[in-house]
Amino acid sequence: MRKILSNLVAVLTLSGVVQCLDVANVRKVYDGYQVVRTFPDSEAKLDILKSIEDSVETWTPVSGHMTSVDLMISPKQIPMVKALLKCSDIKYSTTILDLQRAIEVENIETGHVPEFKGTCGSISGMSWTRYQAYDTMVNYMDCLSTSYESLVSLYTIGSSSEGRPLKVMKVGMPGTQKKAIWIDGGIHAREWISPASVTFILKEFVEKSGSYASLLRKYDIYIMPSVNPDGYEYSRDYDRMWRKTRSRNAGSSCIGTDPNRNWGYEWGGKGASTRPCTETYRGAYAFSEPETAAVRDFILARRNSMAMYLTFHSYGQMVLYPWGYDREDHSDEYELDRMGRVAARAMGRGYTVGSAAKVLYPAAGGSDDWAKGGAGIKYSYTIELPDTGSYGFILPANQITQVGNEAFKATQAMLQDLLTSRG
Numbered sequence: 001m002r003k004i005l006s007n008l009v010a011v012l013t014l015s016g017v018v019q020c021l022d023v024a025n026v027r028k029v030y031d032g033y034q035v036v037r038t039f040p041d042s043e044a045k046l047d048i049l050k051s052i053e054d055s056v057e058t059w060t061p062v063s064g065h066m067t068s069v070d071l072m073i074s075p076k077q078i079p080m081v082k083a084l085l086k087c088s089d090i091k092y093s094t095t096i097l098d099l100q101r102a103i104e105v106e107n108i109e110t111g112h113v114p115e116f117k118g119t120c121g122s123i124s125g126m127s128w129t130r131y132q133a134y135d136t137m138v139n140y141m142d143c144l145s146t147s148y149e150s151l152v153s154l155y156t157i158g159s160s161s162e163g164r165p166l167k168v169m170k171v172g173m174p175g176t177q178k179k180a181i182w183i184d185g186g187i188h189a190r191e192w193i194s195p196a197s198v199t200f201i202l203k204e205f206v207e208k209s210g211s212y213a214s215l216l217r218k219y220d221i222y223i224m225p226s227v228n229p230d231g232y233e234y235s236r237d238y239d240r241m242w243r244k245t246r247s248r249n250a251g252s253s254c255i256g257t258d259p260n261r262n263w264g265y266e267w268g269g270k271g272a273s274t275r276p277c278t279e280t281y282r283g284a285y286a287f288s289e290p291e292t293a294a295v296r297d298f299i300l301a302r303r304n305s306m307a308m309y310l311t312f313h314s315y316g317q318m319v320l321y322p323w324g325y326d327r328e329d330h331s332d333e334y335e336l337d338r339m340g341r342v343a344a345r346a347m348g349r350g351y352t353v354g355s356a357a358k359v360l361y362p363a364a365g366g367s368d369d370w371a372k373g374g375a376g377i378k379y380s381y382t383i384e385l386p387d388t389g390s391y392g393f394i395l396p397a398n399q400i401t402q403v404g405n406e407a408f409k410a411t412q413a414m415l416q417d418l419l420t421s422r423g
Contacts, residue, residue, distance in 0.1 A: 028239040032075035035096035037068050048088045059392050063361035070389055102394045103240045107131050110398050120144050128200055130397045131192045134229040141169050144206050151209055158294030161247040164229040166294050171205045172220035179307040184224040187259050189231030189242045191314040193385050193395045193403055198225040198312055200404025201411055215415050227291050228259050243279050245289050252276040257283035261365035262292045265373040266325035269364030282365050299375050308379040309371035315392050317351045318384040319343050322372045324356030325364040346413035347406040
């Protein structure tokens with residue numbers, strides 16, 4: 001049996017050699033790809049999954065802290081992976097039978113309610129019944145900046161590797177001694193529900209500002225819907241499963257850096273790859289990416305007023321706080337856990353709350369670690385939005401409004417708690 005398992009792993013490793021050559025303007029098709037959810041119930045079974053981690057794409061981490069691990073496997077790999085799982089007595093279920101089919105129906109618009117003529121939604125083409133292009137998000141923000149001049153300010157904080165403007169909107173009513181809140185989305189390109197939810201949060205705070213006047217008088221809320229617009233647009237046009245930025249790597253034909261391994265607090269540690277062809281490549285140096293560097297500079301210029309950092313990702317339904325770089329305790333852990341549970345209750349469905357490395361696995365160079373350790377922001381969170389694996393990254397557009405509303409409720413509840421606890 002051991003020899004059979006060894007042979008299967010060897011064949012699978014050969015079949016899964018990374019093709020790092022970047023072929024411009026060629027759309028990747030996922031016909032016949034499947035996503036399987038595995039249930040390793042022992043360290044030995046977990047080790048088997050770890051042995052093929054570089055050969056298949058893991059949608060969730062291979063970690064002893066996870067009760068299940070989701071794997072994306074190509075048509076050629078399916079027989080071998082399932083044979084390996086069967087021989088290893090690892091239970092599994094197939095959650096997505098054909099990934100390409102799931103991609104094709106993901107962004108079909110249903111139940112669209114036309115925006116009133118003259119609103120920023122109608123002017124920009126923005127809606128929350130489908131996943132929007134980055135240009136549409138920017139046009140929406142441009143419209144808000146001219147329609148709500150006394151409430152919002154729009155900043156261009158830099159440019160992406162491919163020259164796209166990096167946009168941040170400040171929302172706040174006039175007030176004194178105001179604190180600041182940072183909210184971002186879209187760090188990982190394929191997590192489409194993230195920028196969709198963050199623009200939903202923006203819409204609520206701006207277009208219904210009267211309902212949240214008590215918060216907006218006390219806080220300036222900085223909202224950046226897409227930190228990684230190049231990767232996001234590439235995932236829309238060429239490879240739906242693209243995760244990284246689109247920067248060039250010296251000495252390699254592989255494109256991009258994982259922008260959530262690129263932040264300069266404990267950069268280069270556990271869970272961050274040194275190989276440009278991997279999904280978790282940390283970059284040549286901390287803040288090598290113009291996108292992460294631009295956010296760093298913008299936040300540091302306001303660090304004395306920053307009270308909270310929120311970054312939205314998907315998937316898994318988790319509220320995570322530092323540290324992510326290692327399983328280390330810190331003095332604010334109890335308070336961060338308490339506030340995280342405020343968010344989890346507000347979202348109204350099952351969310352796991354805990355420090356990132358303890359809930360998942362150590363991963364150095366994350367934005368939430370930097371926000372706390374580098375910028376000194378006390379409350380720092382990564383919120384992993386729905387779902388828990390039925391769709392994974394391919395969450396249908398008909399769920400945007402519900403998830404966006406839940407994300408907004410979490411944000412509102414945390415800010416209200418912060419306001420109350422600060423007196």
